[in-house]
Amino acid sequence: xxxxxxxxxxxxxxxxxxxxxxxxxxxxxxxxxxxxxxxxxxxxxxxxxxxxxxxxxxxxxxxxxxxxxxxxxxxxxxxxxxxxxxxxxxxxxxxxxxxxxxxxxxxxxxxxxxxxxxxxxxxxxxxxxxxxxxxxxxxxxxxxxxxxxxxxxxxxxxxxxxxxxxxxxxxxxxxxxxxxxxxxxxxxxxxxxxxxxxxxxxxxxxxxxxxxxxxxxxxxxxxxxxxxxxxxxxxxxxxxxxxxxxxxxxxxxxxxxxxxxxxxxxxxxxxxxxxxxxxxxxxxxxxxxxxxxxxxxxxxxxxxxxxxxxxxxxxxxxxxxxxxxxxxxxxxxxxxxxxxxxxxxxxxxxxxxxxxxxxxxxxxxxxxxxxxxxxxxxxxxxxxxxxxxxxxxxxxxxxxxxxxxxxxxxxxxxxxxxxxxxxxxxxxxxxxxxxxxxxxxxxxxxxxxxxxxxxxxxxxxxxxxxxxxxxxxxxxxxxx
Amino acid sequence: xxxxxxxxxxxxxxxxxxxxxxxxxxxxxxxxxxxxxxxxxxxxxxxxxxxxxxxxxxxxxxxxxxxxxxxxxxxxxxxxxxxxxxxxxxxxxxxxxxxxxxxxxxxxxxxxxxxxxxxxxxxxxxxxxxxxxxxxxxxxxxxxxxxxxxxxxxxxxxxxxxxxxxxxxxxxxxxxxxxxxxxxxxxxxxxxxxxxxxxxxxxxxxxxxxxxxxxxxxxxxx
Numbered sequence: 001x002x003x004x005x006x007x008x009x010x011x012x013x014x015x016x017x018x019x020x021x022x023x024x025x026x027x028x029x030x031x032x033x034x035x036x037x038x039x040x041x042x043x044x045x046x047x048x049x050x051x052x053x054x055x056x057x058x059x060x061x062x063x064x065x066x067x068x069x070x071x072x073x074x075x076x077x078x079x080x081x082x083x084x085x086x087x088x089x090x091x092x093x094x095x096x097x098x099x100x101x102x103x104x105x106x107x108x109x110x111x112x113x114x115x116x117x118x119x120x121x122x123x124x125x126x127x128x129x130x131x132x133x134x135x136x137x138x139x140x141x142x143x144x145x146x147x148x149x150x151x152x153x154x155x156x157x158x159x160x161x162x163x164x165x166x167x168x169x170x171x172x173x174x175x176x177x178x179x180x181x182x183x184x185x186x187x188x189x190x191x192x193x194x195x196x197x198x199x200x201x202x203x204x205x206x207x208x209x210x211x212x213x214x215x216x217x218x219x220x221x222x223x224x225x226x227x228x229x230x231x232x233x234x235x236x237x238x239x240x241x242x243x244x245x246x247x248x249x250x251x252x253x254x255x256x257x258x259x260x261x262x263x264x265x266x267x268x269x270x271x272x273x274x275x276x277x278x279x280x281x282x283x284x285x286x287x288x289x290x291x292x293x294x295x296x297x298x299x300x301x302x303x304x305x306x307x308x309x310x311x312x313x314x315x316x317x318x319x320x321x322x323x324x325x326x327x328x329x330x331x332x333x334x335x336x337x338x339x340x341x342x343x344x345x346x347x348x349x350x351x352x353x354x355x356x357x358x359x360x361x362x363x364x365x366x367x368x369x370x371x372x373x374x375x376x377x378x379x380x381x382x383x384x385x386x387x388x389x390x391x392x393x394x395x396x397x398x399x400x401x402x403x404x405x406x407x408x409x410x411x412x413x414x415x416x417x418x419x420x421x422x423x424x425x426x427x428x429x430x431x432x433x434x435x436x437x438x439x440x441x442x443x444x445x446x447x448x449x450x451x452x453x454x455x456x457x458x459x460x461x462x463x464x465x466x467x468x469x470x471x472x473x474x475x476x477x478x479x480x
Numbered sequence: 481x482x483x484x485x486x487x488x489x490x491x492x493x494x495x496x497x498x499x500x501x502x503x504x505x506x507x508x509x510x511x512x513x514x515x516x517x518x519x520x521x522x523x524x525x526x527x528x529x530x531x532x533x534x535x536x537x538x539x540x541x542x543x544x545x546x547x548x549x550x551x552x553x554x555x556x557x558x559x560x561x562x563x564x565x566x567x568x569x570x571x572x573x574x575x576x577x578x579x580x581x582x583x584x585x586x587x588x589x590x591x592x593x594x595x596x597x598x599x600x601x602x603x604x605x606x607x608x609x610x611x612x613x614x615x616x617x618x619x620x621x622x623x624x625x626x627x628x629x630x631x632x633x634x635x636x637x638x639x640x641x642x643x644x645x646x647x648x649x650x651x652x653x654x655x656x657x658x659x660x661x662x663x664x665x666x667x668x669x670x671x672x673x674x675x676x677x678x679x680x681x682x683x684x685x686x687x688x689x690x691x692x693x694x695x696x697x698x699x700x701x702x
Binding site (some may be wrong): 039040047102103180296326340357 | 539562568575576577579581583585586587588589590591593594596597598602605606607608609610612613614617618619621622657667
C-alpha cells in the first residue's frame with residue numbers, strides 16, 4: 001500500500017508516537033471570583049486533558065514508549081499501572097517530561113464497571129434536583145449530534161427536534177466578562193466590518209432573488225432572465241434600517257460570527273438551554289459510556305429478579321454539615337467521581353454514620369452503599385452524577401445476608417482484637433483503670449474510642465466495641 | 481434543665497463549642513503528654529441520654545456484677561459508665577471539630593478524585609491561598625485611572641496602613657498596577673483618601689461586618 005511507497009523516514013514519522021499524540025486540551029479554567037482562589041496544581045482534573053499512552057510489556061522493560069528517547073526504567077517499571085501522559089515530548093533540557101496517567105485511566109475503568117448510560121442533562125429541574133423528563137440517552141438518534149447530516153431532507157428536519165450543535169467558531173458572549181467582550185470586539189470583530197457588509201449583501205441578494213422568482217413565476221416570465229443586483233445606496237439604507245431591527249440584526253450576526261445559539265430559542269422556545277452554562281464543550285457522552293439504556297434487571301441467584309440494579313460502594317467525600325460549611329446534599333464519590341446525594345434531608349446521626357455529619361471514628365472515612373441514578377456531562381465537561389442511598393434490604397441483598405441482623409464471624413472478631421490499625425485521629429487520653437480504683441473492667445482491653453479501632457469495611461456494620469465488650473464480659477476469655 | 485435551655489440559643493452554643501475545643505483540643509500539648517485527663521469530669525458534659533445499645537450492654541455488664549457483688553457496687557459502676565459515655569461523646573466531638581478544620585478543599589459535584597487527592601499532602605495544598613490569576617481590571621474592562629474617586633475600590637488595593645499593595649498581592653498586570661497606584665496617589669493628593677489608613681467609611685463597614693461575624697458565627701453575612 002502507500003506504506004511501501006513512502007520513504008522509510010516518512011513511514012517512521014507516520015507511525016511514531018510523536019505524530020500520533022494529540023495536542024493537550026486547555027486546563028479547565030479556574031473560577032472567576034473576586035477573592036483569592038484555593039487550588040492545587042497536582043489535584044486530579046475533572047476531565048483528562050492529555051492522551052494517556054501505554055506500551056507493551058517487553059517494550060516497557062526496555063523503556064521503549066515509541067518516543068524520542070527511552071523513559072527511565074526506575075520510575076516506569078515499578079508501577080502497577082504503567083500508563084503515562086506526556087507533558088513535554090522534548091523539553092529544552094533534552095528530557096521527556098511525563099507523569100502517571102493512572103488517575104484518569106483507573107477512574108474510567110471503574111466508571112465502566114458501573115454500567116451507567118450517559119443521559120442528557122436536563123436543564124429544567126425541580127428544587128429537589130429531580131429531573132422532570134424521563135432520562136434520554138445521548139445516543140438516541142434524535143439527539144445524537146456526533147454527525148450533523150446535511151443531506152437529510154428538510155421535511156424531516158422540520159418535524160424532528162433540531163439537534164444541538166456543540167461546536168461553534170464564535171465565543172459564548174453571554175458568558176464573557178465586560179473586559180473579554182471589549183477585547184473580542186476590538187480584536188476580532190472590528191476587522192470584519194467589510195466582510196459583514198458583503199455578507200449582508202449576499203443575504204439581501206438571495207432574499208430579493210427569491211422574491212423576484214416568485215413574481216416571475218406568477219407572471220409567467222422566463223426564470224433565467226431574473227437577475228438581482230443591489231446598489232450601494234440600497235445596501236447602506238438597509239444596514240441603517242438593520243440597526244433598529246434587533247432580532248434581524250441578531251440573526252445575521254449569529255450566522256456571520258457563528259456564535260453559539262440555542263436552536264430551541266431560535267425557533268421560538270421560551271427557555272434556552274444555553275442560558276446558564278453556555279454551549280457544551282464536548283459530546284454529551286464524553287466517551288464515558290456507550291450504553292443506551294439502564295433498563296435491565298438484576299437476577300439474583302437466591303432472591304430472583306430484583307427491582308433495582310446492583311449496589312456500588314460509595315465514599316462520603318463531603319458530609320452535609322461540617323463546621324465550616326453546610327450544604328443541602330452530601331457529596332458521595334462513586335468510582336472516583338464526586339456525585340451528589342439525591343437525599344436532601346438531614347437524617348438522624350444514628351442512621352447512616354458520616355453522611356449528615358462528619359464522623360472521625362470511621363477509619364478511612366465513611367462509606368455507604370449507593371445506587372447511581374443518572375449521569376450526564378454538563379457544559380463544562382464535568383460529570384453530573386446523582387446517587388441514591390440504598391435501602392436496608394437492598395444492602396442485605398448486596399451483602400448476601402439472608403437475615404436482618406448481620407453477624408460477624410468469630411474469626412473476624414478474634415482477628416480484630418489482635419490487630420491495631422493506626423487511626424486518623426489521636427486517641428482520647430485514657431485514664432488508667434488502676435488510678436480510678438474501680439478495677440471492674442478488664443485491664444488489657446481499651447474501651448470505646450480510646451482504642452485503635454480495627455478496620456471496618458462496608459460489610460461490617462455493627463459496632464465492634466460493643467461486640468468486644470459483650471464477648472469479654474459474657475463469653476470465655478480469649479488469649480489476646 | 482438550665483443547661484438545656486441555655487443550649488437552645490445558637491450563639492451560646494457556638495461559644496460553648498469553642499470553649500470545649502480550647503480545653504480539649506487534640507492539638508493541645510498539655511493533653512497529649514499527660515496520660516490522665518481530669519478524672520472528675522465537669523458535670524456539664526454529662527450526656528443524660530446515652531446510646532441505647534450501650535445502655536443495654538451496660539445493663540448486662542452491671543447485672544453480671546450484681547450477681548457477684550453488692551448492689552452499691554452496681555450503682556457505682558453504672559454511674560461511672562454513664563459518666564464515661566458522656567466524656568467519650570465530648571472527645572469525639574472535639575476530634576471531629578479538629579479534623580473538620582483541616583478540610584480545606586471544597587469538593588464540588590463533578591470532581592474526579594484519585595487516591596492521592598484524599599491525602600494530607602494534597603489537602604495542605606488546598607489550604608494555601610493562591611495569588612489571583614487574572615487581572616480584575618482587564619476582566620471588568622475598567623480603567624483604574626478613571627476610578628480615582630471610587631474610594632472603596634482604591635481601599636481594596638491599599639494595605640491597612642495606607643500603602644499601595646504589591647503586584648503579587650493584587651494580581652494585576654504591570655500596566656494596570658501602574659495605573660491603580662497612580663490613581664491612589666492622585667486620590668491621596670487630592671485629599672479624597674487618607675494616606676495612613678483606609679477610608680473611614682470602608683473601615684466602618686469592615687468593623688460592622690466583623691461585629692456581625694463575632695455575634696452570629698463565622699459564616700454569618702456571607
